[in-house]
Amino acid sequence: MPTQVNLIPEDAPFEEGQREWLNGLLSALAGWEGSLGGAAQDSGEAKESFPWHDPALEMDERMALAEGKPYERQLMAAMAQLDCGQCGYLCKTYAEAIAFEGEALNRCVPGGKETERTLKELGAAHQAANAGPAAEEPAEKPAAKPKKAAPLGSRDNPYMARLKSSTPLNAEGSTKDTRHVVIDLGDSGIEYEAGDSMGIYPENDPRTVDAILADLEVSGGEMVTTAAGESKRLRQALLKDLDVTKPSDEAIALLAEHAGDADEAEDLRMLSGQGAAEGQTLLELLRVYPSARPPLQALVDALGPLQPRLYSIASSSKRYPTEIHTTVAVVKTAVYGRGYKGVASTFLAKRLSLHGEVPIYIQRSEEFRVHADPDHPAIMIGPGTGIAPFMAFLQEREARGDAGRNWLFFGNPESAKDHIYRRELEAWRKQGLLSRLTLAFSRDQEEKVYVQTRMLEQAREFWVWLQAGAVIYICGDASRMANDVDHALHRIVAEQGGFDAAGATRYVERLTAERRYLRDVY
Known part of the structure; x- marks a missing residue:
């Protein structure tokens, strides 16, 4: 058991539970062993801190925090998500795979153009900084080790x-x-x-693919080679392998290179420097710039992969x-x-x-899990489709027979039209699986109401649950909702716990370290 230093005297005007909680907090803040109490899942070694790994921060803020850090940490800062896994890695391991194993730079889908561009800039700067005389090739390269077959249902073996x-x-x-x-x-x-x-x-929309083929004036039966080295007919490659909705900078530059009209070529060169606008697809570019018709294999090579x-x-x-x-x-x-x-x-x-x-x-999720302790209270915050994992969590806790209380915050535009899973949620509330169901329908009234609004309205009860060891789970939009919920949480901690801003930040950081504040955001 960890040692806790008791700093609050027994004759202090606190109840036993309050005194124990305060001793835990002060021990934690002073760097001693101890905790805020509640449902810590793991007491292993402290993790390396990555303050830039926060999608609520703007790109320039994340990059400023990573300034002077190793190349792989700067790559991680450019990635926009909290380990969404869409690239097949965690952000940390993807950054390390790029830095040390030569992994491709274009697998961070949620980051969009800004992340793609920043990763490329970092890669180019790193390559330039490390340019030197080419190392002498060994006379004979060692034979590559055969890859172990990926298990069925994994990214490499769907x-x-x-x-x-x-x-x-x-x-x-x-x-x-x-x-x-x-x-x-x-x-x-x-x-x-x-x-x-x-x-x-x-797969891409077949109608879009057929329209692209028509504008290129080809049948789609032409044979091309994909990035994976597979020989395919062009139509199949466009359907299943290539991203035609978000053309890469390289694809736009290729169109510029093969544009027969000088004005179109100039426009495309400028566009390749700033990137395609949101919603500007390959089909639109082909129609706006009809003189730009590159060789088919070159176009396939330049388009990004369909992730x-x-x-x-x-x-x-x-x-x-x-x-x-x-x-x-x-x-x-x-x-x-x-x-x-x-x-x-x-x-x-x-x-x-x-x-x-x-x-x-x-x-697989690394940490976003139902707590192993069947008695722990859970606060789940998931507006819109963010409710999805909490449907799974509630089913899981019901199947396990967990006794811990569950509080769900859910929001959407209109209660009459957008109260998804209403029947299931009301049934769980009646049977007691859901102790509290707090709803926020933003357009049911003149003033917009969101889940963070409801959190602040019920701040006292929220704080009571936190003191009882509740784990907070958030799922949904990273840039707005999760950021707003985080601000609301800090405000609740400050106001209900009597902390200043710095103290509230330390409290929330401790929640995160104890895996009592978990986010699945995108």
């Missing part, structure tokens, strides 16, 4: 699962189109845990051992007058036919 159902969750008239998607694992034997994500390899997408799993394997459930928001929007559809969301929820096949894999 399983061809089947779509069992795609059920709309929003009522008619909603501005959203959210689906409960069920994937059948059959007899694959693939296992998952609550907190894991499902990765899918989507897999991750979806939080919304089911417990204890209830659904041969199925994976997830919650998909179908992305369909207009960006500066450009119609844009999410590649993966429309493929999974709308284009994939019933019983159609989709390559899937399990992205």
